[in-house]
Amino acid sequence: MKQAVILAAGEGQRLRPFTLTRPKAMLTIADKPILQFVIEALVTAGIREIICVVGYRKEQVYDYFGSGERFGAEISYVTQTAQLGTAHALATVKDKVAKEFLVLSGDNLIDVKTIADFARISPPAVLVKRVSDPVRYGVVDTEGGKVKGILEKPKEAASNLVNTGIYAFTEDIFRSIGDTLDIPDVLNDMIADSRDIKALETDGTWLDIVYPWDVISLNNAILKDIEVDLGGAIEAGVTLQGKVVVGKGTVVRSGSCIYGPAVIGAGCDIGPHVCIMPATSIGDNVVISSFTEVKNSVIGNDVSIGTGSIVSDSVIDKGCVIKGRFTAVGGKSEVRINGESPAIDVGVIMGEDCKVENSVTVQPGAIIGNYCEIQMLKMLSGKLPDHSLVY
Amino acid sequence: MCGIVGYIGQKRAQPILLNCLSKLEYRGYDSCGIAIANSNLQIYKDIGRVKALEKTLPLVKGTVGIGHTRWATHGEPSKINAHPHSDCAGRIAVVHNGTINNFQELRERLAQEGHTFVSQTDTEILAHLIEKYLDGDFTAAVEKALGEIEGAYTMIAMMVGEPRLVAARKDSPLIVGIGDRENYFASDVPALLDYTSRVIYLEDGDIAVVTANSVAVRSNGCPIDREEHKITWSVEDAQKAGYEHFMLKEIHEQPRVIRDTLAGYISAGEPMADLAGDGGGLNSTLILACGTSYHAGLVGKYIIEKLVDVPVRAEMADEFVYSGQATAGNRAIVLTQSGETLDALKAIKKLKEEGCRVTAVTNVVGSTVTRVADRTIYLRAGPEISVAATKTYIAQLIALYWLALPYAKVDIKKLDSLVMGLRQLPGNVQQVLDNEEAVAACARQLAGYDNVFFIGKGINYPVAMEGALKLKEISYIHAEGYAAGELKHGPFALLGEKTPVVAIVTQDNTHEAVTTSIKEIKARHSPVLAIVGEGDESMAGLADMIVTVPAIDPLFSPVVNSVVVQLLAYFTAKERGCPIDFPRNLAKSVTVE
Numbered sequence: 001m002k003q004a005v006i007l008a009a010g011e012g013q014r015l016r017p018f019t020l021t022r023p024k025a026m027l028t029i030a031d032k033p034i035l036q037f038v039i040e041a042l043v044t045a046g047i048r049e050i051i052c053v054v055g056y057r058k059e060q061v062y063d064y065f066g067s068g069e070r071f072g073a074e075i076s077y078v079t080q081t082a083q084l085g086t087a088h089a090l091a092t093v094k095d096k097v098a099k100e101f102l103v104l105s106g107d108n109l110i111d112v113k114t115i116a117d118f119a120r121i122s123p124p125a126v127l128v129k130r131v132s133d134p135v136r137y138g139v140v141d142t143e144g145g146k147v148k149g150i151l152e153k154p155k156e157a158a159s160n161l162v163n164t165g166i167y168a169f170t171e172d173i174f175r176s177i178g179d180t181l182d183i184p185d186v187l188n189d190m191i192a193d194s195r196d197i198k199a200l201e202t203d204g205t206w207l208d209i210v211y212p213w214d215v216i217s218l219n220n221a222i223l224k225d226i227e228v229d230l231g232g233a234i235e236a237g238v239t240l241q242g243k244v245v246v247g248k249g250t251v252v253r254s255g256s257c258i259y260g261p262a263v264i265g266a267g268c269d270i271g272p273h274v275c276i277m278p279a280t281s282i283g284d285n286v287v288i289s290s291f292t293e294v295k296n297s298v299i300g301n302d303v304s305i306g307t308g309s310i311v312s313d314s315v316i317d318k319g320c321v322i323k324g325r326f327t328a329v330g331g332k333s334e335v336r337i338n339g340e341s342p343a344i345d346v347g348v349i350m351g352e353d354c355k356v357e358n359s360v361t362v363q364p365g366a367i368i369g370n371y372c373e374i375q376m377l378k379m380l381s382g383k384l385p386d387h388s389l390v391y
Numbered sequence: 392m393c394g395i396v397g398y399i400g401q402k403r404a405q406p407i408l409l410n411c412l413s414k415l416e417y418r419g420y421d422s423c424g425i426a427i428a429n430s431n432l433q434i435y436k437d438i439g440r441v442k443a444l445e446k447t448l449p450l451v452k453g454t455v456g457i458g459h460t461r462w463a464t465h466g467e468p469s470k471i472n473a474h475p476h477s478d479c480a481g482r483i484a485v486v487h488n489g490t491i492n493n494f495q496e497l498r499e500r501l502a503q504e505g506h507t508f509v510s511q512t513d514t515e516i517l518a519h520l521i522e523k524y525l526d527g528d529f530t531a532a533v534e535k536a537l538g539e540i541e542g543a544y545t546m547i548a549m550m551v552g553e554p555r556l557v558a559a560r561k562d563s564p565l566i567v568g569i570g571d572r573e574n575y576f577a578s579d580v581p582a583l584l585d586y587t588s589r590v591i592y593l594e595d596g597d598i599a600v601v602t603a604n605s606v607a608v609r610s611n612g613c614p615i616d617r618e619e620h621k622i623t624w625s626v627e628d629a630q631k632a633g634y635e636h637f638m639l640k641e642i643h644e645q646p647r648v649i650r651d652t653l654a655g656y657i658s659a660g661e662p663m664a665d666l667a668g669d670g671g672g673l674n675s676t677l678i679l680a681c682g683t684s685y686h687a688g689l690v691g692k693y694i695i696e697k698l699v700d701v702p703v704r705a706e707m708a709d710e711f712v713y714s715g716q717a718t719a720g721n722r723a724i725v726l727t728q729s730g731e732t733l734d735a736l737k738a739i740k741k742l743k744e745e746g747c748r749v750t751a752v753t754n755v756v757g758s759t760v761t762r763v764a765d766r767t768i769y770l771r772a773g774p775e776i777s778v779a780a781t782k783t784y785i786a787q788l789i790a791l792y793w794l795a796l797p798y799a800k801v802d803i804k805k806l807d808s809l810v811m812g813l814r815q816l817p818g819n820v821q822q823v824l825d826n827e828e829a830v831a832a833c834a835r836q837l838a839g840y841d842n843v844f845f846i847g848k849g850i851n852y853p854v855a856m857e858g859a860l861k862l863k864e865i866s867y868i869h870a871e872g873y874a875a876g877e878l879k880h881g882p883f884a885l886l887g888e889k890t891p892v893v894a895i896v897t898q899d900n901t902h903e904a905v906t907t908s909i910k911e912i913k914a915r916h917s918p919v920l921a922i923v924g925e926g927d928e929s930m931a932g933l934a935d936m937i938v939t940v941p942a943i944d945p946l947f948s949p950v951v952n953s954v955v956v957q958l959l960a961y962f963t964a965k966e967r968g969c970p971i972d973f974p975r976n977l978a979k980s981v982t983v984e
Contacts, residue, residue, distance in 0.1 A: 002618065021825040048592060049620065054633070059824070062633035063643045069564065074580065077633040098621075249654035267654030269814075285650045285814055301650075302818035304811060319818030321811075353822060353941070 001119045001168065003098045004047050007089045008035055008106030009055030009080040014337060015212050017351030017369045017386065018317055022060040025106030027209060028300065030222040030281045031245075031263045033064060034209065035106045036071070037222075042104075043072045044112040045119045051096055052106070053089045055080040085181030086165070094174045103183070105165040107209065109218060114204030115166065124173065125198035126150075126187065127166040129206045136210070137162035138184050140199060147197040150184040161199075164206050212349045212367065213333075213342040215315045219298050220279045223261035231266070238271070247284065265301070283318065296330070300352065314347035317370070322356040333365020335383060341365075351386065393488040395474075395565070396582055397457045397547040397556045400573020400603045404456035405448070411575070411582040412458045413441040416774070421755055422468040426475035426484035427456035428551045434484060436473040454603075457547045457556065457576075459486040468756070476515040478522035479506055482551045485521070487514040488563040488578060489543030497539060514546075521548060530600050533557040537598070547576050555602045560593040567591040567599055567606055569619060574601045580622055581630060588622040630776070636971045638777035638865070642957050643824055646817040648782045649950075651771040652789045653813065674720035677747075678705040679738045683780045683860060684726040684787060689853035690949045691724070691791035697850070697946060698799040698809075708738040717745045724750045724794070728775065728783035730758020739763050752790050754783045768794070777972045779865050781957050784857070788950055789816070812944045816951075819941045823954045826939070827962075830955055833920050833936045834962030837891060843868055844882065844892045844917075845956070846908060848875040848901035854949045855895055858956030865974050866964035875901070875908040886915035893959070895952050896923045896930060899945035909933060922955050924948070 012024025019027070025035040035052075042050060050073050054061050058079060068075030078096060080089045090103060100123055102115070118127045126147055128140045134157035141148040141158055150163055163184060173186070176193075180186045187197055207218055226243050232250035234240070242260025246252060250264055253271030258264070262276050265284035270276070274288050277295035287304040288294065294311045300318030305311065306326065313330025316322070330345030348362040351370030358376045362368070369386035378390050394415030398404045408425045423444055424436025433451055437444050441460060459474035475484040491497070491513035498508065498516055506519040520536035521529075529550050537544060543562035549555075558565060558576050568575030568583035568590050576599075577583050580590060591606065593599055597617070600607045608617045634640040676695060678688040685707050692705040706715055708725070712734065717723065723742050727735040730753035739749050739760065751764035754772050761767040770786035792813055799806055837843060843862060847855035856872030863870050873882060875894070886892070892912050896905050906929055909919055913933060921934035924942035931937070940951040964971050 002620065021821075057825075058633065059643055059827075062640070063647070066632035067630065069579070072564075075632075267650055285654070285817060287811065287814060302815060302821075304814065319815065319821070321815065353818060 001100055001102055001121075002047060003049045003051070003100075004042050004102040004104060005051045005053065005090065005093050005097060006035065006038055006042075006104050006106045007053050007086055007165075008061060009053050009058070009083050009089055010107060011056040011083065012107065012209075014210060017349070017367065018212055018215070018315070020370050020386065021057060021352065023054070023056045023058070023107075024209070026057075026060045026064065027107070027215065028281070028283065028298065029109060029209075029215065029218045030226065031265055031283060034109050035061065035065070037109045037111065038104055038106055039065070039068070039071050039073055039075070041110050041112045041115055042102075045116050047102065047119060048073050049098075050075045051093050052077050053080050053092055054078070055083050055089075086183040087177050087186050088181045090183065091174065091177050097171060100168070100170050103165075103167040103169060108165060109205065109207040109209070109222070110164075110166075111205040114164075114202050114206055116204070118166065118168065118200055118202065121168050121198060121200055123168040123170045124187075124190070124195075125168040125200055127164045128161045128199050128201050129164050129203075130160050130201065131162050132160065134160045134162050137208075139163075142199045145198055145200075147187065147191060147199045149191060150187055152184060161201065164202070211337055211340060211342065212315065213344065213346045213365075215298055216296065216313055216346065217344055219281050220296060223263065223279055223281065226261055226263060228260075232264075232268075235271075242278065253290075277312075289324070297347070306358070312347050313345050313364075314349070316348070316350045317352040317354075319353040320350055320356070321354075322360075323358040323376075325359040326356060326362075327360075328362040328366075329364065331364030335365040335367055348380075393474075393563075394460045394578045394582065395458070395486040395488050395545070395547055395576070396578070397486075397549070397558065397576035397601075398573070399455045399554070399556050399575075399601060400570060401454060402573065403452065404454050405451045407575075407586070408456050408458040409441055409445050409448075410585060411577055412460045414582040414585075415460050415578060416441060421461055421758065422470075422473040423458070423460040424473045424475055424486075425456055425458040426477070426486075426549065427451050427453040428484075428549055428553075429453040430551070432477060432481050432484055432551050434475055434477060436475065437470050438468045438473065455549055455554070455556065457484060457486045457549050459488075471510045472512050474512075474514055476510060476512060476518050478518040480522065483518050483521050483525075483548060484550075485514060485518045485546055485548045487517060487544065487546040488565075489545050489561065491516060491540055491544060492542035493540070494542075513542075516540075517544070517546060517548070521550075529553045529555065530557050533559070534598060545578075555600055557598065557600050558593070559598045561595055565593045565599075567593065567601060567608075569606065572603055574603065574606060576601065584622065590620050590622060591617045592620065593617065635965075636777065636961070638779055638781060638961055638971050641775055641777050641782045642954065642961065644773070645782050645785045645954060646821045646824070648770075648772045648786050649789055649817045649820060652786045653793070655769070655771050656790075656793050674722065675702045675718045676704075676720060677715075677718045677723040677742075678703060678726065679708040679711050679715075679723060679735065679742075680705075680726035681708050681732055681734050683784045683857060684728060684732075684735075686853045686857040686860065687784050687787035687791065688724070688726050689856070690788055690850060691726075691795075693850040693853070694791050694946065695795045695798075698795045698801065700800050707734075708732070709734040712737045712741055715741070717742060717747045721745075721747045722750075723747050724752060724791075725760065725764065726752045726787055727758075727760055728754045728770070728772075728780055728787070730755040730760040732760075736760060736763065750794075752787060754786065778974055779861060779960070779971075785820075785950060785953065788953070789813070792947075809944070809946070812947050815943070816947060819943055819947075819951050820954050822941050823951050823958075827958050830938055830958040831962040833938060834959050835966050836918070836936065837862075837868070837893075837920070837959065837963045838866070838966035840889060840891050841869060842885065842890045843870040844878065844886075844890065845870060845872040845895070846875040846878060846892060846905070847872070847895035847897070847952075848905050848908075849897060849899060850945065850949055851895040851897050851901075851952055854952045854956060855893075857953060858893060858895075858959065861957055861960035862963060865960055865971050866967055866969055867974075868963065868967075875905045878908060879911060883911075883915065886912060886917045888916045888918070891918040891920060893920045893956070894922070894934070895956075896921050896927065897945050897948050897952075898924050898927060898942065902929070906930075906933075920959075922952055 231248035247266030256271035283301035306324035328348035859872035
């Protein structure tokens with residue numbers, strides 16, 4: 001297997017506010033888009049030729065990955081104009097693929113272990129994974145290493161083996177797609193046609209992201225595996241402990257403490273006297289002013305957080321400007337999306353380019369939309385739509 | 392980043408190497424060179440682009456050769472330092488992409504053993520090391536030489552009389568192209584697509600020995616079978632990374648360019664300050680440039696006058712050469728993205744003759760301007776392919792802000808907020824890009840007209856001029872940029888239903904005057920497209936089309952407004968089906984008068 005098709009056209013509606021200007025695959029975990037984890041896994045497994053099916057906000061994918069050279073890959077792009085389904089997306093690359101190829105989703109976080117064995121299997125095949133909550137996924141019924149059927153989000157799961165959305169196909173698949181929109185349906189048709197489809201189980205990483213607060217738990221899970229890498233200027237009197245990554249051009253000022261695992265991007269200005277506590281990811285060109293603590297959180301590019309602030313268990317998207325004495329600390333959340341509320345403690349979920357004046361406090365789990373403006377001394381809770389003004 | 396290529400086969404190597412190199416120019420183009428084996432080794436190299444080298448070359452025979460194109464990130468490009476490099480006897484030639492860490496130690500040792508070095512480069516070491524180990528078997532000598540090297544060493548070596556090229560990959564890409572009784576090497580696939588679509592990707596640590604009829608790859612001393620790939624995509628697609636044109640790709644790179652440029656200045660530690668270099672502070676200054684850079688210079692005039700409160704003149708370099716005068720302070724800033732613009736270079740010569748201290752702002756490390764100016768400030772925009780400059784112009788603006796800030800006569804609180812504002816520009820520009828569909832919709836309207844006016848006032852007047860220039864050069868629509876208040880002194884005669892006006896409305900002391908101008912324009916029935924800050928409701932019901940940009944400090948507004956006019960020009964040209972990246976009659980850098 002020398003070629004892979006990554007489906008990265010999807011929008012990720014349930015991940016609002018984070019998917020207003022980027023596709024789901026470009027959500028950032030540990031300072032990398034999810035799609036980068038997929039591409040790095042493929043390159044490490046020796047698959048360099050990658051076709052990305054893009055659609056929703058495709059420029060974000062182009063701008064970050066370009067021709068793939070930075071990642072050791074050769075990436076070409078195909079546009080799926082309307083996102084109708086995975087099989088529909090796959091059909092767009094019909095004229096570009098080799099005889100055999102892998103198909104992966106650009107918005108599930110994987111590592112090389114996940115696909116190392118699968119990359120050698122002879123198609124057609126499905127990669128399956130044992131999970132604790134199979135009813136959220138497509139449950140795969142197998143017998144003797146062969147797929148007997150795939151049942152999408154069943155009320156009761158017959159097994160806890162689920163479809164990872166990672167497949168190995170030959171060009172024959174295009175004959176089976178027809179007008180079918182989703183790949184599991186295509187596979188069920190093939191099985192009904194008494195064609196054999198292999199099922200291979202993986203115990204590698206396979207993480208799905210469904211709700212915005214999943215960013216926090218995924219970030220936490222991924223940071224455990226980072227390796228120390230210190231660029232930038234770290235002033236005297238800075239304490240570094242555990243696995244810490246600091247990007248080039250970043251200044252960490254005197255008196256600051258960084259307890260890993262933590263990632264800080266390039267060109268940031270951190271401190272003096274700032275505490276970056278474990279499980280924190282910080283993007284590029286971020287300013288964190290004195291006496292602020294950030295813990296178990298994900299901070300996007302170009303964000304600035306003012307002096308004396310406390311941010312934990314939170315996600316703050318790119319471009320937000322937060323003045324001093326901001327408080328967002330995790331706790332039990334009442335906020336629901338599609339009837340589901342987070343299982344973990346959440347501080348704030350804040351969309352991009354928000355402006356927050358001094359001394360604003362956020363109740364646990366609040367979701368602030370994109371481009372909101374908050375005046376000073378406000379207490380926020382619940383869900384705020386995009387472009388809200390809080391006076 | 393550098394690009395390297397190699398050819399061995401039946402055809403004349405010279406044109407093939409030059410063509411392959413020109414396809415790698417997106418990786419850099421400040422110096423280049425080729426080596427071809429005949430009865431002796433012939434090396435031709437120089438600073439400048441491949442096309443320039445090509446013009447100076449005699450017809451060279453020989454069917455084995457290697458080539459190199461370079462983009463210096465540090466160190467000056469010069470003829471001597473350009474690749475390929477050779478050994479003492481002039482039989483072995485090497486091109487290299489990477490950095491040799493133990494270069495000093497090896498150089499000293501080799502010098503003691505009697506090897507003479509002509510350049511300052513680490514690459515030359517490789518040629519001498521191979522010479523040292525040469526004992527009848529060229530391949531073995533290369534392997535032994537590489538065994539001594541620490542660092543990144545993707546390279547290709549050749550030797551007179553040897554019917555083979557020996558290459559190694561470490562940390563930078565290298566591929567082998569398979570032909571019919573001929574084979575190729577290149578840093579990247581696009582270099583080879585004119586000749587073959589069959590390639591082998593080398594992995595880190597691989598050593599490849601290639602003759603006209605064979606390819607043998609070894610890893611850790613053992614032969615290994617690297618699979619052949621068939622390339623199905625075209626050259627252009629790869630370099631444009633998904634985009635239809637380089638121009639749009641480069642417009643989209645701007646948030647990153649601003650971030651990189653700022654990070655470079657901030658981490659440099661020293662303030663870029665001290666324009667004079669003599670601690671004398673910033674007095675009156677002259678800014679010289681041509682074309683788009685001139686418009687950046689005009690914005691620079693407003694920036695410095697506003698922040699530093701000293702008089703600044705911005706002039707066209709070409710005009711200055713004929714009739715300009717330096718300022719009393721004898722300081723000048725010269726902007727040229729390529730560093731080779733002849734008019735700018737001539738202006739510097741004149742300035743120097745008059746005893747001026749010149750600070751150059753350029754995107755190309757080691758370009759001519761860096762050698763004639765007293766001081767150089769680099770942009771970090773990376774190679775720009777599209778003829779219409781976009782990202783280098785934005786980087787020039789950032790450099791000008793950064794130049795002025797250390798002298799700003801403002802209180803510390805204001806200075807803080809200015810630095811913060813500068814840091815937020817990448818996000819602000821990204822917001823404009825995320826909203827590009829709205830700009831594209833307006834552009835589709837503009838595309839139907841033959842004449843367009845752009846107006847702005849104060850710091851955004853130069854942006855109006857830049858908008859008009861961009862529209863002219865890529866969409867071939869006649870456009871003019873005017874100061875809002877000047878329109879009534881003549882151009883009003885041209886207004887009417889068929890002459891739309893693009894108005895840049897800024898939330899500063901010019902707001903009222905520009906609004907009045909727009910009302911006057913509307914009275915002449917011209918369609919108006921207004922570019923306004925978010926939350927500015929004054930254009931509702933007045934302008935026919937409105938594009939909003941993030942509401943930021945008016946001092947920084949030229950950055951976001953410029954991105955809007957760039958996008959406007961791009962989508963208008965696209966609607967009209969123009970050859971956007973290579974407009975007629977224009978070249979990337981103008982090196983003639």
